[in-house]
Amino acid sequence: MRQKAGWPALVFLAPALVIYTAFSAWPLLATLRLGLYGTDDVGHVSFVGLGNFARLLFDEHWFAAFRNAMVNNIEFFAIHTLVQNPVALLLAALLSLRGVRGAAAYRTVLFLPTLLSVVIIGFTWQLILSPLWGVSEKLLTLVGLGEQFGPWLGQEETALRTIALISVWQFVGIPMMLIYAALIVIPEEVVEAAAVEGASAWRIFWSIRLPLILPTLGLVNILTFVGNFNAFDLIYAVKGALAGPNFATDLLGTLFYRTFFGYQSEMGSATMGAALATLMFLVILSGVGLYFLVIQRRLQRIAS
């Protein structure tokens, strides 16, 4: 039986395989290969082996930029993990409670920012937070916190955190929906049985609901990780490709943009950009690999 299924299986797989190979696998491999080449002044491309990587990691200026972007990226991811996902869990838990009035409306409203263009998000928040004509200072003054206001998007200490929180505000809807979907499929009998046994709502959440949605939480985290390490658009929309002030908001994505496309008088280099893209790929790959090896396996064991 199995052998006979051979060629039809191939036929059915072919469209996906061809499209995936042509638009995903091949460009990825070509990028990895391009990272091993160098470009000279007149645009000739030649093989340089690991030269680009050596420059990225051992040249003082390149490494300083790379390390800065990497550290910022880790902070960016940490803020998402510590703020976005717990808030999403809380919102999903509240929405999945029985008898919440207007749950559907809340769900829609909380999900809406995700659908907006990042340019609109960036522009709106820049206006809200503007020290010249933004509303945030007045609002803070109303509750007696006017003194706490600062030009958050313009200060080295606060710019990255502010942008990360804007990003959290925009994307919190996605993990919320995923977790919400996982919460509502938990069989009622299990919850009811626990209630009959005398478990409190709190206990039910911690001992029954949470373990059952752990695989989803894992998935949410890994999606956040991949998304954050590829992040670019919000920084570009709000702070431009130079990711100021003093590169305080520079992520791997913006560094890659400047390297690959160039910026102002800085010439872009496709080969150096490809090398940086390779490093980004390796960072993401190792993160995802670690997750699958260490966490996902254990989750399955608990779930089964």
Next chain:
Amino acid sequence: MNALLRPTALAALALLCVARADAGTLTLESWRTDDKTLWDTVLLPAFTKAHPGITVKFTPTAPPEYNSVVSARLASGSAGDLITCRPFDVSLDLYKKGHLEKLNGNPALANFPDSAKVAWQTDDGKDTYCVPMASVIHGFFYNKKIFGELGLKPPTTEAEFYADLDKVKASGKATPMSLGTADQWDTSQVVFTGIGPNYWKGEDGRKALIAGKAKFTDPQFVAVWQDMAKWPPYLAKGFQAQTYGDTQTLFASGKAAIVPAGSWDIAFYQKEAGLDFGAFAPPVQKAGDPCYISDHADIGMGINTASRNKADAKVFLDWIASKEFADLYTNKATGFFSLSKFPIDVQNPVARQMVGWRLQCKSTIRLNAQIMSRGEPSMENELWNVNSQVLNGKMTPQQAAERIQSGFAKWYHPGAAK
């Protein structure tokens, strides 16, 4: 199936050929998205009137993407016939890669002084690849109403400059100076290279850096950052998050007395805001000092070597070099001044005032535009950052100078390379 497909394909191919071989149509690449109406309704009709056989299409790309988009289009062979040239290294790079036509010996080039042509020549000055179009001039604008109410005069020296700022600040009527550090480019291109030439003596200082006879850590450069470090008290609260758009809006709404500006801003403040304002050149250190201005060659035009219609492109380029264009462009694109030798009657009062500085002061270009920004790290990007951090109070003038000098010294060895 085949029988049906073939004629369709042939027809498509034929159509493609017709489109490609359509003589007399030129496509013009530019980053001046703001000028689209001007080109479509004034400049191009004027050209077509004189040269009825040639149609030119103006297809601009947004400024931040222009450099990368055009170089990608040139590399893939899909770029337009005429390329608007950024000054110095960006275009030089295109020329070196063989994308821009050599214009040596073109009689139209005689209409321009050497100082204008240098922005689109190879380092040795032998090859020219773009026709100079226009420059922009940097200085300050002041709100005439606020200055009038407080009895202030446009300053000529630094002492007067700070006295004016102090009086505005003391009056509490307006923000003394509108400037922010969020976008970063303005603190470098408008402020640093705008006020700096008075300190480093314009071309002398710039050429000394290129010749390796001066360093950024020398007093004439550090002094510019020291001057800028005095500005934060005069800026709006929260200027660290103020964008260039905010800066324009603040001055346009009459809430700021002074704004460091470029001549390209004239049209905005007049048309959009209807503001009554004047201009003054960057103040000199002591009364009687010679003055220098940043009169930066900004726009040129060249021909794509892969153009299928070079003959017509040359006709267009000759027109760009003509008096008619110089006159039209200077007066219609307010704030962009023709680089040609033709005497032009500038009608806009503020523009006329700014172009008048050319007679009183010596002109120079933006400090790092030639040669200095081609290395790694890119000095242009470094300057944006460093200048903003000096204004933010996060970097001392000395640290700024050291950072720029160390980045420059890393790749530039004037003994070895020209």
